[in-house]
Amino acid sequence: MSTHEPIGGRLFTKPFALLLVLVAVALVLMAQRFMGGLGAVANINDGYPWGIWVTVDVVVGTAFGCGGFAMALLVYILNKGEYHPLMRPALLAGLFGYTLGGMAVIVDLGRWWQVYNIFLPWHAQPNSVMFEVALCVAAYIVVLWIEFSPAFFEKFQAEGLKKTVKGFMFLVIALGVLLPTMHQSSLGTMLVILGHQLSPLWQTPLLPLLFLISALGMGYAIVVFEAVLASLAFKRPLETDILARLSGVMYGVILAYLALRFGDLILRGALGVMFQGGAKGIMFAIENLLFVAAALVLASPTARRTPRNLFLGALAMLLAGTVYRIDGYLVGYETGGGWTYFPSVPELLVTLGIFALEVVLYLIFVKKLPVLHRLHKA
Amino acid sequence: MSINRRDFLRAAVSAPALALAGAGEAEAMRAPKPVPPDAVGMLYDSTLCIGCKACVAACREANDLSPVMEPGQEGWNEKTWDSPLDLSAKTFNIIKTYQHGTMAAKDREQNGFAFMKRHCLHCADPSCVSACPVSAMRKDPKTGIVSYDANACIGCRYCVYSCPFGIPRFDYSSPTGKIGKCEFCRHLQADGKTPACCHVCPTGASLFGLVVDLKAEAQRRLALKAGDAYDFPRGNLSGGRSFGKGKGLGDGQRQDHREGGPDAGDAPKQRRLRERAHLDESALDGGHKPHQSPHPGRIAPYQPHLYGDKELGGTQVMYLSGVPFEKLELPTKVPEQGYAALSEGIQHTLYKGMIAPILFLGGLAALAFRNTRKHGDEEGER
Numbered sequence: 147m148s149t150h151e152p153i154g155g156r157l158f159t160k161p162f163a164l165l166l167v168l169v170a171v172a173l174v175l176m177a178q179r180f181m182g183g184l185g186a187v188a189n190i191n192d193g194y195p196w197g198i199w200v201t202v203d204v205v206v207g208t209a210f211g212c213g214g215f216a217m218a219l220l221v222y223i224l225n226k227g228e229y230h231p232l233m234r235p236a237l238l239a240g241l242f243g244y245t246l247g248g249m250a251v252i253v254d255l256g257r258w259w260q261v262y263n264i265f266l267p268w269h270a271q272p273n274s275v276m277f278e279v280a281l282c283v284a285a286y287i288v289v290l291w292i293e294f295s296p297a298f299f300e301k302f303q304a305e306g307l308k309k310t311v312k313g314f315m316f317l318v319i320a321l322g323v324l325l326p327t328m329h330q331s332s333l334g335t336m337l338v339i340l341g342h343q344l345s346p347l348w349q350t351p352l353l354p355l356l357f358l359i360s361a362l363g364m365g366y367a368i369v370v371f372e373a374v375l376a377s378l379a380f381k382r383p384l385e386t387d388i389l390a391r392l393s394g395v396m397y398g399v400i401l402a403y404l405a406l407r408f409g410d411l412i413l414r415g416a417l418g419v420m421f422q423g424g425a426k427g428i429m430f431a432i433e434n435l436l437f438v439a440a441a442l443v444l445a446s447p448t449a450r451r452t453p454r455n456l457f458l459g460a461l462a463m464l465l466a467g468t469v470y471r472i473d474g475y476l477v478g479y480e481t482g483g484g485w486t487y488f489p490s491v492p493e494l495l496v497t498l499g500i501f502a503l504e505v506v507l508y509l510i511f512v513k514k515l516p517v518l519h520r521l522h523k524a
Numbered sequence: 525m526s527i528n529r530r531d532f533l534r535a536a537v538s539a540p541a542l543a544l545a546g547a548g549e550a551e552a553m554r555a556p557k558p559v560p561p562d563a564v565g566m567l568y569d570s571t572l573c574i575g576c577k578a579c580v581a582a583c584r585e586a587n588d589l590s591p592v593m594e595p596g597q598e599g600w601n602e603k604t605w606d607s608p609l610d611l612s613a614k615t616f617n618i619i620k621t622y623q624h625g626t627m628a629a630k631d632r633e634q635n636g637f638a639f640m641k642r643h644c645l646h647c648a649d650p651s652c653v654s655a656c657p658v659s660a661m662r663k664d665p666k667t668g669i670v671s672y673d674a675n676a677c678i679g680c681r682y683c684v685y686s687c688p689f690g691i692p693r694f695d696y697s698s699p700t701g702k703i704g705k706c707e708f709c710r711h712l713q714a715d716g717k718t719p720a721c722c723h724v725c726p727t728g729a730s731l732f733g734l735v736v737d738l739k740a741e742a743q744r745r746l747a748l749k750a751g752d753a754y755d756f757p758r759g760n761l762s763g764g765r766s767f768g769k770g771k772g773l774g775d776g777q778r779q780d781h782r783e784g785g786p787d788a789g790d791a792p793k794q795r796r797l798r799e800r801a802h803l804d805e806s807a808l809d810g811g812h813k814p815h816q817s818p819h820p821g822r823i824a825p826y827q828p829h830l831y832g833d834k835e836l837g838g839t840q841v842m843y844l845s846g847v848p849f850e851k852l853e854l855p856t857k858v859p860e861q862g863y864a865a866l867s868e869g870i871q872h873t874l875y876k877g878m879i880a881p882i883l884f885l886g887g888l889a890a891l892a893f894r895n896t897r898k899h900g901d902e903e904g905e906r
């Protein structure tokens with residue numbers, strides 16, 4: 147007997163239709179990109195060869211997908227079984243964050259029809275950080291689907307299959323912690339090779355650690371964020387106790403991040419660069435104020451019990467991690483030669499469409515599949 | 525289970541953190557990769573360049589690239605002028621100008637101007653090769669030429685993003701766009717020919733040769749006084765000989781004036797050395813075309829540095845200049861190792877040849893096994 151159930155209800159609502167329109171617009175623009183080249187839709191250029199499709203769709207998108215990873219770490223590795231009810235929705239968000247992030251990569255690849263070369267041993271380039279990220283992310287997408295598969299088996303009453311998968315689930319869970327640990331940190335290592343092209347406000351050998359810790363923070367934040375929104379949207383009672391405790395964990399993660407981030411900046415003597423003016427200094431300030439804001443909102447155990455603070459804290463954390471990634475990949479980057487980049491409207495619409503698709507899929511899944519925890523008093 | 529969760533987690537979390545934070549950059553770095561001993565290269569002497577752009581045209585021809593007309597040039601350019609403003613997927617080599625104030629004198633920083641030739645530097649420890657996930661960027665172990673293979677490339681543009689010199693370019697205007705960059709005319713070199721730009725350069729500003737020879741040549745120029753007469757070699761420093769596939773020179777065959785070295789302060793001695801070298805070469809050359817005659821000129825007031833000798837682990841294309849190098853779009857405050865040495869070092873410190881992740885996985889699996897069993901029914905479905 148499952149402890150999860152589909153919440154049911156009408157699928158086709160007005161907001162749902164709006165989301166579908168956004169998805170359709172993105173699809174049309176993607177078709178344009180495939181026919182006319184990347185430049186037909188995106189503003190990227192040789193000074194900023196990576197725009198928001200890489201930075202937001204993939205780097206931020208997969209960090210948003212870290213809910214499953216962060217919760218698995220807590221529930222199965224740190225043995226905090228009390229968080230188990232949050233496990234499935236967290237996995238679901240991860241499932242879409244990663245699957246769509248992986249698909250968005252194809253839109254961005256200039257020579258996408260050769261992408262399988264990554265998996266051919268004679269093309270392998272194990273020194274490439276991107277090679278490692280690509281393999282890890284691909285493997286993790288498979289892991290996520292397996293981790294989530296019991297929900298399907300329950301829906302279609304395939305008890306036999308469910309039992310089989312359950313037999314080796316501990317291994318899948320272990321992979322589900324190892325792989326994101328590897329590639330979320332490597333998404334930071336990716337920037338090390340930029341050298342002087344990345345401002346000292348972001349360039350540090352600690353990039354992998356900072357990316358990993360902030361991804362964990364974003365993972366917990368997305369779980370809290372989603373839980374609050376789901377309770378509002380589906381008029382379910384808020385699981386305040388458990389969310390308050392989870393926010394405590396998140397608070398600890400943010401403090402660890404800030405200690406490391408500023409310890410490193412001070413040791414490297416890079417903090418002063420912030421005052422050299424320009425977009426870099428401003429964005430650096432915004433990024434870290436968001437981290438501090440998230441910490442402040444969640445600082446006291448009583449504050450963590452109010453839905454408003456839970457929501458604001460999670461939101462601030464998600465924004466902080468997002469801005470950190472955009473800063474590291476775009477704002478802090480300068481290759482010389484006076485290049486500029488700002489995403490075009492169609493480029494933004496593609497990114498928006500991908501996020502809309504994530505929400506669409508989330509709605510279909512929670513309404514039709516046993517994802518959310520069964521309410522004790524239904 | 526005998527595994528102690530606390531200890532395992534503490535080790536798992538602190539090991540990489542310590543490896544990175546505690547050890548510091550120096551220890552995380554992998555050993556730098558040196559320039560291969562028989563590497564070919566180019567010496568670009570900005571003070572010799574007259575900005576004729578014969579090299580740009582020759583590059584187009586050699587690489588089968590059609591002329592480029594930038595948007596906005598339609599008014600004066602009836603598609604007859606090749607007028608690129610920058611490197612691109614369709615321009616592998618470009619001459620740029622540094623300009624200041626009245627531009628009264630060449631190779632002078634104040635109120636002066638200078639030329640700069642931009643293309644791939646064929647780094648000793650190239651970022652593009654380290655970045656590329658599919659080995660589309662490769663460095664030839666013998667010649668050191670950094671080549672590109674469009675059939676392997678997935679178009680991720682990490683090479684564009686990571687190159688510290690801003691060299692590789694992608695074609696955003698095509699649905700099947702490729703990366704474009706100088707591959708040092710490796711197709712010509714394979715046929716025993718000199719790279720097109722060096723072959724046509726009328727002044728010897730672009731000079732082809734073995735990296736060791738070019739370095740010696742550069743040091744000779746730097747050791748002379750401004751105004752001294754000097755015969756600047758042109759084309760291929762080693763005469764008509766090539767270093768293409770299987771045709772590289774053995775150590776003993778290298779130009780002997782290399783040993784003449786920078787000690788020689790006087791021009792006549794230089795000339796004698798050179799003449800002897802050329803004689804030796806024609807003897808060795810056999811059936812090859814005779815080398816181009818030298819270009820007699822005068823030593824300019826150089827910046828006392830050969831750019832590319834040490835920068836970012838060394839580059840096979842090196843620069844001499846009269847104006848400071850940062851005025852020529854070359855990054856100057858850079859370490860003496862390529863950035864790939866640190867990035868690969870960090871990656872390998874964390875992964876220790878995949879042993880660390882496998883141990884970590886074992887620990888995680890043990891904990892997950894125990895914890896999924898223990899929770900009973902609530903966890904039953906997992």
Ligand code: SF4
Pocket residue numbers: 643644645646647650651652653670686687688689690691692705
């Ligand atoms: S200059 Fe750039 S493209 Fe050329 S070898 Fe070095 S890193 Fe690669």
Ligand code: SF4
Pocket residue numbers: 655656657658659660661672676677678679680681682683684703
């Ligand atoms: S764009 Fe092509 S050559 Fe450049 S890093 Fe990506 S796969 Fe390699």
Ligand code: SF4
Pocket residue numbers: 572573574575576577578579580619639641721724725726727728729730
């Ligand atoms: S051919 Fe030689 S002189 Fe002419 S622009 Fe090129 S490098 Fe300068």
